[in-house]
Amino acid sequence: MYTDGRLTGDRLVAIIKCLIDLIDAPIEFSQHISYETWIAGFCMTLITFNHHELLLKVIDETTSLLIDYLFLTRTADNACQILFWFVRYDKRLQTFRSVVDHLANLFEKLKTIPNEELKTKLIELCQMGIVLHPEYDISNESILKQIIHSVPQPDLNILLNHKNFHSRLHSLNMENDQKIKNRVGISNLGNTCYVNSVLQALYQCGLFRKYVLEQRFDERVVLRELQLIFAELNLSKRAYINAVNFVRIARPTWFTVHEQQDCAEFLGYLLDTMKNEEKALSSNEIHRLFTIQTCQRNRCQRCSIESYREESSNYLFLPIPSSDRSQDNYNYNQSATPISVMKNGLKFYTASNGNSLTSSTLPLCDTAMNSLNLQTVFDCYFQKEELENENQYRCEHCRSLQNAERSIVLQTTPEYLILSLNRFEYDKQTNIFRKVFTKMNYPKLLNVHVYPPGAIPLLTKYNLLLIIVHTGYTLHGGHYYVYARDIKSSISESEEQNDEWFLLNDDLVTSSSYEAMMENCAQYTSATPYVLFYKRIGQQQTEETPQIHVRESLIRQMREDDSNYEREIEK
Ligand SMILES: [Zn+2]
Structure with missing residues (x-):
C-alpha cells in the first residue's frame, strides 16, 4: 500500500482526521456494521507505521468524549468498544482511570435503563484494566472491588485475543501467511458470533458437510445459502469470509439485528428450517444426521x-x-x-x-x-x-x-x-x-444407551466432535467460539493422537488441543461449554473425513472469488 514504507504528510493527516471524525460521530455510524473495523483499521495503520505518540494523542483527546457517549443509549455500545481498545492499547494508567472514575454513575444509570450487553462489556473492560495495571490500587475503588469480588473472572485469554489490535491486524489481512490450511474464519458483523459458531459447528460435521456440498438446493433458500458458506469454508483462499447474506436469510424474525443471541436457540431454529426445506426435496438426510x-x-x-x-x-x-x-x-x-x-x-x-x-x-x-x-x-x-x-x-x-x-x-x-x-x-x-x-469434565468418549422400539437395547459410543463455548455473564451478552476436532479415524476409540483441534473464534482460526480447551474452561469462570456435538463412532474409517465431490458450479464460483481476492491483496 505504502511502498516507501513510511506514512507521512497529507496521508498521515488524512488518516488522523478520519479517525477523529469517526470517533466523533458514532451516532451516524452506529448502525454501520464495519464501524469497529474502520476505527481498528486506522489505529492499526498508525501502529504499523510507528506513530504511537499520535495514537496516544488521539486517545487523550477523545476519551472524555467517548465517556460522555457511554451515557447515551444509542452510542454507548460503540463507545464502550472503542474505549476497550484504548484501555487495552494504552499502557499508561490514565485512560483506564478515566473510565473507572465514571463507573459508579454508569452502573447507576444501567439500573434504570438496563443494557446487559453494555454491562458485560464494562465488566470485561474493568477486568482487563486490572490485569493490565497490577500497579493500580483498587483498595479505595468500591465499584471495582465489587466487580472483582461479585462476578467470576472473565475469560481473559479470549478477551485479549478476540478484541485486541492484533486480531484486527489479522482480520485486515496483513498476516495472511499464518492462515491454517483448509480452515477459514468468519468475520463478526456485530454480535454475530452466535451465527459464526453455529456455522463452524455444522461445517465440522463431515457427513453433513458432504451432503450440503453435493446436493442441488435450487429454491431451498437457507440450504442454498448455507451451501455457499460451506463452499467458501472448504475452498476459499481467504483467511476469513463473511456470512452477511446467511445472517439476513437464516435469522429468526424475533432476533434483533446486532444483538447477541442464544446460539442453541439459533441452532435449533436453523435445523428445523433446513429439515423443512429438505422435506420438499424428498430427502431425509438432515433428519437422519441430527x-x-x-x-x-x-x-x-x-x-x-x-x-x-x-x-x-x-x-x-x-x-x-x-x-x-x-x-x-x-x-x-x-x-x-x-x-x-x-x-x-x-x-x-x-x-x-x-x-x-x-x-x-x-x-x-x-x-x-x-x-x-x-x-x-x-x-x-x-x-x-x-x-x-x-x-x-x-x-x-x-x-x-x-x-x-x-x-x-x-x-x-x-x-x-x-x-x-x-x-x-x-x-x-x-x-x-x-x-x-x-465446571465439569467433558469426556472425549460418551456412552449412550439406546432403546429402539421393539428391539434389544444397545450401547452406542460417541466421540466428542466439538464444543461451543459461551463466555460472559448473560444470555444476551458475551461471546461464542468453537473448539472443533478433526476426527481422523472414526471407527476407533483410542487412536486419537492424530486428531487435530482448532479454535474457531470468528475471523481467527488457530490450532488448539483438547488439553488447551479444558485448561481454558477450567481457568476462566465465565468460559463455559454450552453446546456440545458428539459423533457416533461409525463403521467406516474415513467417515468424518469423507471424499466430497463439491458441485462444479460452486467450484467455479470459488475460483472467481480467488481471483477477486488476489486482486484485492495486490492493491
Ligand atoms: Zn392412574
Whole structure:
C-alpha cells in the first residue's frame, strides 16, 4: 500500500482526521456494521507505521468524549468498544482511570435503563484494566472491588485475543501467511458470533458437510445459502469470509439485528428450517444426521397404567447442577427451587423452557464439584424421577393428579448427538436469566444407551466432535467460539493422537488441543461449554473425513472469488 514504507504528510493527516471524525460521530455510524473495523483499521495503520505518540494523542483527546457517549443509549455500545481498545492499547494508567472514575454513575444509570450487553462489556473492560495495571490500587475503588469480588473472572485469554489490535491486524489481512490450511474464519458483523459458531459447528460435521456440498438446493433458500458458506469454508483462499447474506436469510424474525443471541436457540431454529426445506426435496438426510427421538414413560402409582409420549428434538437440553454460591449479587439459588440436591450440596434445577422432559432427577452420586463429569449429567437425564407434591402427574385413567414415576429413554442414535447445557436459570424475582457457571469434565468418549422400539437395547459410543463455548455473564451478552476436532479415524476409540483441534473464534482460526480447551474452561469462570456435538463412532474409517465431490458450479464460483481476492491483496 505504502511502498516507501513510511506514512507521512497529507496521508498521515488524512488518516488522523478520519479517525477523529469517526470517533466523533458514532451516532451516524452506529448502525454501520464495519464501524469497529474502520476505527481498528486506522489505529492499526498508525501502529504499523510507528506513530504511537499520535495514537496516544488521539486517545487523550477523545476519551472524555467517548465517556460522555457511554451515557447515551444509542452510542454507548460503540463507545464502550472503542474505549476497550484504548484501555487495552494504552499502557499508561490514565485512560483506564478515566473510565473507572465514571463507573459508579454508569452502573447507576444501567439500573434504570438496563443494557446487559453494555454491562458485560464494562465488566470485561474493568477486568482487563486490572490485569493490565497490577500497579493500580483498587483498595479505595468500591465499584471495582465489587466487580472483582461479585462476578467470576472473565475469560481473559479470549478477551485479549478476540478484541485486541492484533486480531484486527489479522482480520485486515496483513498476516495472511499464518492462515491454517483448509480452515477459514468468519468475520463478526456485530454480535454475530452466535451465527459464526453455529456455522463452524455444522461445517465440522463431515457427513453433513458432504451432503450440503453435493446436493442441488435450487429454491431451498437457507440450504442454498448455507451451501455457499460451506463452499467458501472448504475452498476459499481467504483467511476469513463473511456470512452477511446467511445472517439476513437464516435469522429468526424475533432476533434483533446486532444483538447477541442464544446460539442453541439459533441452532435449533436453523435445523428445523433446513429439515423443512429438505422435506420438499424428498430427502431425509438432515433428519437422519441430527434428529433425536426420545420416549417419555409415565407410570401412575395408583392404577399402575403407563402412558408414553414420543418426541423428536434437535438436541437434548440437559439440566446441570448449580454451585450454591450465595454471595453479593450472584446468589444463584435464592429464588429457584432445586428439583434435586446432591449429597455434596450441588443442586439441580428444572429447565427454563418449560419442557417437562428436562426435569429429570439426579440419582444419588457422590461426584465432587471439581470432578463432575458430563457423562454423569447425561446419565442423570435418563434416571427415573418421582412425580410428587406440586409435580404430580395427571393420569388420564384416574382422571386426577397422582403420584407417578417418569423416565425418558433414547429411541434412536443420530449420527451427531447435540447436547445443550441449561446454563441459564430463570430468576422469578428479578425476571432475568442467571448463568450457571458449574465446571465439569467433558469426556472425549460418551456412552449412550439406546432403546429402539421393539428391539434389544444397545450401547452406542460417541466421540466428542466439538464444543461451543459461551463466555460472559448473560444470555444476551458475551461471546461464542468453537473448539472443533478433526476426527481422523472414526471407527476407533483410542487412536486419537492424530486428531487435530482448532479454535474457531470468528475471523481467527488457530490450532488448539483438547488439553488447551479444558485448561481454558477450567481457568476462566465465565468460559463455559454450552453446546456440545458428539459423533457416533461409525463403521467406516474415513467417515468424518469423507471424499466430497463439491458441485462444479460452486467450484467455479470459488475460483472467481480467488481471483477477486488476489486482486484485492495486490492493491
Ligand atoms: Zn392412574
